[in-house]
Amino acid sequence: MPTGTAIRDVREQLFGAAERVLLRDGPSALTTRAVTAEAGCANGVLHRHFTDFDGFxxxxxxxxxxxxxxxxxxxxxxxxxxxxxxxxxxxxxxxxxxxxxxxxxxxxxxxxxxxxxxxxxxxxxxxxxxxxxxxxxxxxxxxxxxxxxxxxxxxxxxxxxxxxxxxxxxxxxxxxxxxxxxxxxxxxxxxAAAVPSPPRPPAPQSPPSQLSAS
Structure with a gap:
């Protein structure tokens, strides 16, 4: 690849393909062939950028x-x-x-x-x-x-x-x-136990009783 940007693009393309296979089919389905087929590229593309599949x-x-x-x-x-x-x-x-x-x-x-x-x-x-x-x-x-x-x-x-x-x-x-x-x-x-409860407003006070004058 002529530039660092292009290499990063290939890595992201392969990473994205691996994620899709993993999410759709699970770990047992994740192989070099499955990833490169999902990414639409040849098997050799992965091995040009990574030492082996576990390295990928x-x-x-x-x-x-x-x-x-x-x-x-x-x-x-x-x-x-x-x-x-x-x-x-x-x-x-x-x-x-x-x-x-x-x-x-x-x-x-x-x-x-x-x-x-x-x-x-x-x-x-x-x-x-x-x-x-x-x-x-x-x-x-x-x-x-x-x-x-x-x-x-x-x-x-x-x-x-x-x-x-x-x-x-x-x-x-x-x-x-x-x-x-x-x-x-x-x-x-x-x-629940870690979030302080907001203070309660004071209870309304009852007005004093009005006693009728005797």
């Missing part, structure tokens, strides 16, 4: 991790604005309407891919799910600093609970995604 899949996962990290900066920047429950619901939906759920299944399915990702990610954890937890935790910490969640809120529990519950909502790739209200209800339930 490793780069796909790392690329999608980088996108979550970019989303994390945007989410943290939203702290103190809009609805806290709405911000969290949007973040969970963005993560799990992407290919994240399918990639977790892919990593579980392929031993060599897991080994390469362990080498590329010394911090460990489940790829994408770990980064999603870190994204949510960073946002919650910012909101705690601003007083929009309780000072004693256990972010180390809340963040993985939100991501785990979100994963369960979106995990069935054969059915339609949950509606926004279902996601919002889950987030509201998880966050």
């Amino acid at each position: 899949l490793t780069e796909l996962v790392l690329d999608r991790i980088a996108k979550i990290e970019a989303q994390s900066a945007a989410l943290r920047g939203a702290a103190g604005t809009g609805s806290l429950i709405g911000n969290l619901s949007d973040a969970v939906t963005t993560v799990f309407t992407s290919v994240a759920v399918a990639i977790v299944a892919l990593v579980t399915f392929r031993d060599e891919l897991r080994a390469r990702l362990r080498a590329a990610r010394p911090s460990g954890g489940v790829p994408l799910a770990t980064e999603a937890v870190a994204m949510i935790a960073s946002y919650l910490a910012a909101e705690r600093e601003l007083g929009r969640i309780a000072a004693d809120a256990d972010i180390g529990t809340l963040a993985p609970t939100l991501v785990g519950a979100g994963h369960l909502l979106f995990a069935d790739r054969k059915s339609t995604p949950p509606d926004p209200e279902a996601v919002r209800k889950m987030v509201t339930t998880v966050m």
Whole structure:
């Protein structure tokens, strides 16, 4: 390829094709032939840009991790604005309407891919799910600093609970995604104890009794 831009375009074309195959047919269907057929190119195109198929899949996962990290900066920047429950619901939906759920299944399915990702990610954890937890935790910490969640809120529990519950909502790739209200209800339930209740207005005072003069 004559330019870096062209190489990036080929990578994205192949990554997009792999995601479509993965979402449509599952991890067992993901092969070099399936990806290149979906992308409309010859098998050799993939091997010109990647050492082998597991190398290609490793780069796909790392690329999608980088996108979550970019989303994390945007989410943290939203702290103190809009609805806290709405911000969290949007973040969970963005993560799990992407290919994240399918990639977790892919990593579980392929031993060599897991080994390469362990080498590329010394911090460990489940790829994408770990980064999603870190994204949510960073946002919650910012909101705690601003007083929009309780000072004693256990972010180390809340963040993985939100991501785990979100994963369960979106995990069935054969059915339609949950509606926004279902996601919002889950987030509201998880966050219930951590979101300070607005102060109640004072109860109206009864007027003093008027005693008739005797």
